[in-house]
Amino acid sequence: MAGPRPVHRVLEVGCGHGVLLSLLAARLTSGTVVGLDRSATMTAAAAARNADAVAAGRVVLRTAPLLTADLDGEAFDLVVAVHVGVFWRPPADELGVVRRVLGPGGRFLLVDQPLRPRQADEAADRVAALAAPHGLVVSAVRTGDTPPRPSIAVELRPRAAPGGTTTPGTTGGPCAG
Structure with missing residues (x-):
């Protein structure tokens, strides 16, 4: 991914x-x-x-x-974070920084291992809610059976505006647009 x-x-x-x-x-x-x-x-x-x-x-x-x-x-084509808790819990202000540094067509891949086997859907919904105010939307979710716990990878991309262009970062910046 x-x-x-x-x-x-x-x-x-x-x-x-x-x-x-x-x-x-x-x-x-x-x-x-x-x-x-x-x-x-x-x-x-x-x-x-x-x-x-x-x-x-x-x-x-x-x-x-x-x-x-x-x-x-x-500007980055890909931002990756594995087991970085600040992206999974409020206020998740770091998501605004990620949005600002994503270049055109860029994506953010967020990976973690939920504590419970069926927690992946909850985790993806939580990330989607935290990311929305920062102009990011979930574009894909993948789970895997990775002992000792299942893993989740959530891909986020800048929200598309009407007409197919991406929305600017919520705090502006060189990669907006």
Whole structure:
């Protein structure tokens, strides 16, 4: 479902040790993946794990919470967050930042493992309600049997305005429109 193209610009929110960064960077040729984590310990671990990709310029790491990260002027084709709780519970203001940095045709992939086996529908509905005020809509939901708990992947895209264009980000920005 993530499947970035070789030229895509990707943002991973909450990159942790950099495992997903490695997988994403391996698919890129001229694109880049930015790994963002609020923990300097995690971005250092991600830098060590991805040292060759960092040296080649395919991986860039930043230490900051998403709400205060300096992402102005950047546009991403894909934003990914795995097990990042702020997107699943109110107020989820980070969704506004995601909307602002999504480029034309961009998408946001949100992945988690619900605590109960049948919690996926509830989780997708909750994300849809949190995302709507930020101009994002659920475009796909996939679940998987991933022990020890089932997993869910929710894909969000900018809401289409009448006439087929996407709505601007709720707080403006370079990627609006």
